[in-house]
Amino acid sequence: MNMLNVSSNAFMIAFFLYCGAFIVHAIAVMGRKFSNREPEAHVKKWGRFGLILTLIGLGSQLVYFFTRWAGSGHIPVSNMYEFMTFLSMMVIVAFAILYMIYKTSLLGLFALPITIILMAYAAVFPQEVQPLVPSLKSIWLNIHVTLAALGESFFAVGFAAGLMYLLRTVKFDSSAKVDKRQQKWLEFTLVVIIIVIGFIGTVFAFRASGYEAVFVQQQVTDVDTGGTNDSKIEKVIYHMPPLVAPHNSDTESYTSFLGMKEPLFEAPSWMNGVNAGRKLNTVLWSVISGLLLYGVLRLIIRKPLSRALSPYLADIDPDDLDEISYRAIAIGFPIFTLGALIFAMIWAEIAWGRFWGWDPKEVWALITWLYYSAYLHLRLSKGWQGRNSAWLAVLGFLIVMFTLVGVNLIIAGLHSYAGTE
Structure with a gap:
């Protein structure tokens, strides 16, 4: 029980460290225009500080992960609370890897909020350690779930970069029909994110x-x-x-x-x-x-949220965002293929005596794989770059989230494990 107390405390410390790191990354990226001297030095200094906070938060979350593993006796990915916390940790791992490649703080501006939302969403579910159902008592649980989550975390970073690209490039002052349509869909995407945040806040409010x-x-x-x-x-x-x-x-x-x-x-x-x-x-x-939260924000800002966010990204090179989004998905795709399909089918054969059974989670994992296969095909063979590629990255992660959340909570199946109340 002491291990589980340490685990819970480490989780909360990581959450607040990520919140602080997000603020620092925001200062690094958005504060350059307020820096009178050497804006690039400003970005580098604050970006390094934000990365340090992020890595300390990752260390705290690793303490949560291994102490919960020690306290429960099995890898903590067996229910919605554990899986979503693990996915949030993998998003930070993916962010850190891409940061090492591109040396840019701008991803922290959107990757960290994804992690924070995932952690808050995880806390909605029962946090008690639960015994494994028989089919989960296998080494393949460690291999299948961890690789699938790591692949999905790269998709999340690709989504973050794609969303930033759209906020940077959509022409909000244009009245052309195509630009108006882009503005509406981008605002709708932000509304969907705010609905998720509203759900989390509502659950905690009524629980309290x-x-x-x-x-x-x-x-x-x-x-x-x-x-x-x-x-x-x-x-x-x-x-x-x-x-x-x-x-x-x-x-x-x-x-x-x-x-x-x-x-x-x-x-x-x-x-x-x-x-x-x-x-x-x-x-x-x-x-x-x-929608109430969105309405309050609109009253405060007095303009669409996407229009309000866009000026803060004006100094960011959209080509960098496009490249980061593509690279993140290109890295995540083979990892997801191994974890969510190949190793999953091997485990299904061991656990249930068949490689494929049209279980809802299996079907949606296949849909996700086919979708990102189409994304890479269109990107590499048809030259879909820029805005088209960004919209595909955004829509793809929405499919991922439905596969993770909708299938577990709405559609009954073999993957609807404990902790989804």
Whole structure:
């Protein structure tokens, strides 16, 4: 238990160090215009300081990783909390590798927020050490998951560089139809990110308040084709105010929120599963809180967020961003191929007696691989560079995140392991 306490403390220290490192990287990149003398020396000095803070944070996160491994008896990548924290650590590893290659601080401006969001998102899930299910008790867990996460971390850095490229190159003063469309899609991308942040903030807010609502739901399943049904009573616990009640349920206990004394509506009958209504409720709260946060930011800034961010990147060479985005994905692709496909199929054969079974996570891992294969083909053979390449990098990471989050939390399958409540 002492090891687990050390692990938890090291995780929190790493989180705050990354927050500090992000601020320092922002000063390095954005503060050059306020430096009256030697702006490049300003960037170098603050960039080095930001890198040191980042590496100290990585060291603290490595302490978290190995102490949790020692305390649990298995590599900590077996549920959503552990995997997302490991992925956030791999994003920093990918950032550090690319920093050594390109010697630029600008990636820290966007790579570190990705890490911070992933760590905050991980903290949403149950953090207790849980026993491994039988299929996870294998050395292939270490090989498959770690390589897959490392490959995805390079995709994350490619996404960060691609998003920065778009913010740098989209013409916000143009009224041309193509530029207006680019502006709208870029703002939509930022809205999606803010919705994720809003979801995290909402979860922590209601968790801190101790909110809870309990429903009793009757689950009916077909036993055979002769019309015989089997029913059982399930208890569904909400930790956010229920806008949506589970289908065919009764209220056991309910705490009023802002005068709302009952759910607004019931989940439709086609949403099967005891947690279907609760998951729909979480999606609705995420969208509502994210849009409210976006609205507040718009009121403060009084302009689209993408337009507000763009001037701070004016001194950055877009060709550097384009090159970094491509190199990150080019490095991550073979690693992801080994971890998420080849070693995963070997493990599937050992664990389940087949290389491929059309499990949702397997299907989406294949979709991700095909997508980045198409990205590299278009980049190398068709000359898709610049804006086209950047949009592909941004969309690709959204597919990665759905593979990681959506499949585990929404689609039932063999990869829907513990800790996803």
